[in-house]
Amino acid sequence: MATLTPTLTLASTDLVTDSLSLSTNTSITASHTTGLARQPITSTAVGTASGQVTLYTGDDFAAIAYLYVKNTDDTATDYIYVYKDGGVDNLLKLAGGDWAFLPLIADDTLKAWATTSGTIVEFMVVGTDQ
Numbered sequence: 001m002a003t004l005t006p007t008l009t010l011a012s013t014d015l016v017t018d019s020l021s022l023s024t025n026t027s028i029t030a031s032h033t034t035g036l037a038r039q040p041i042t043s044t045a046v047g048t049a050s051g052q053v054t055l056y057t058g059d060d061f062a063a064i065a066y067l068y069v070k071n072t073d074d075t076a077t078d079y080i081y082v083y084k085d086g087g088v089d090n091l092l093k094l095a096g097g098d099w100a101f102l103p104l105i106a107d108d109t110l111k112a113w114a115t116t117s118g119t120i121v122e123f124m125v126v127g128t129d130q
Contacts, residue, residue, distance in 0.1 A: 001029050001030065001031050002029075002030045002031075003027055003028070003029060003030070004027075004028040004030045004066075004126055005025055005026070005027050005028070006025060006026060006028065006066075006101055007023070007024070007025035008022075008023070008024055008025070008101075009021075009022070009023040010022040010023075028066065028126065028128060029128060030126045030127065030128060031127060031128060031129050032061065032126075032127035032129055033124060033125065033126050033127065034056075034060075034123075034124055034125040035124060036122065036123075036124045037122070037123055037124065038072065038120050038121070038122045039053045039120065039121055039123075040053075040117075040118050040119065040120055040121075041053050041080065041112055041113060041114040041117070041118070041119050041120075041121055042117045042118065043113040043114070043117075044113065044114060044115060044116070044117055045113060046081065046083050046088050046090065046113055047083075047087075047088050051113070051117070052111040052112060052113050053111065053112045053121050053123075054085075054109065054110070054111050055067060055069060055082065055110045055111060055112055055121070055123045055125070056104055056108075056109060056110045056125050057109050058085075058106065058107045058108050058109040059106060059107060060106075060125070060127070061104075061106055061125070061127035061128070061129050062106065062129050063106070063127065063128045063129045064103055064104070064106070064127075064128050065103070065104045065106060065125050065126060065127040065128065066101060066102065066103055066104065066125070066126045066128075067100070067101070067102055067104050067110065067123065067124075067125055068099070068100075068101050068122075068123060068124045068125075068126070069082060069092070069094065069099065069100050069101075069112070069121065069122070069123045070094070070098070070099035070100075070121070070122040070123070071094040071095065071096055071097065071098050071099070071119065071121065072096075072097075072119075072120040072121070072122050073096035073097070073116070073119050073120065074096055074097065075096045075116075076095045076096045076097065077095070077096070077115070078095075078096045078114065078115060078116040078119050079093055079094065079095055079096075079114065079115045080092075080093075080094045080112050080113070080114045080119060080121055081093055081094075081112065081113050081114070081115075082094070082100075082110055082111070082112050083110070083111060083112075083113070084108045084109070084110060085108070085109035085110070085111050086109075091110070104125070
């Protein structure tokens with residue numbers, strides 16, 4: 001088993017009246033991963049017939065899994081949206097350069113579409129099944 005240590009730091013001197021300095025991390029015992037992938041998204045609408053990228057297929061992992069997803073585009077207005085397959089509501093909106101790391105509901109398949117065809121999504125799923 002491998003250990004993954006995600007860390008998040010939020011810091012600002014001018015967002016609130018006091019300086020902001022928050023940091024948190026956790027240790028994840030990871031037994032499986034999909035590996036790091038990069039794929040172009042050609043779909044420019046939620047739920048269209050083709051062109052979305054499947055980030056996670058429901059029930060691929062039995063225990064908690066974590067999704068890392070990044071919009072690799074340099075243009076802030078070239079958005080990537082993440083949604084639950086079978087639905088039309090977006091769960092995440094990532095501007096160019098934005099990223100997310102989140103625990104998944106194991107049953108849900110997650111897909112991505114983009115406002116600009118050809119936008120590259122970088123992603124990886126880390127599973128904790130033993």
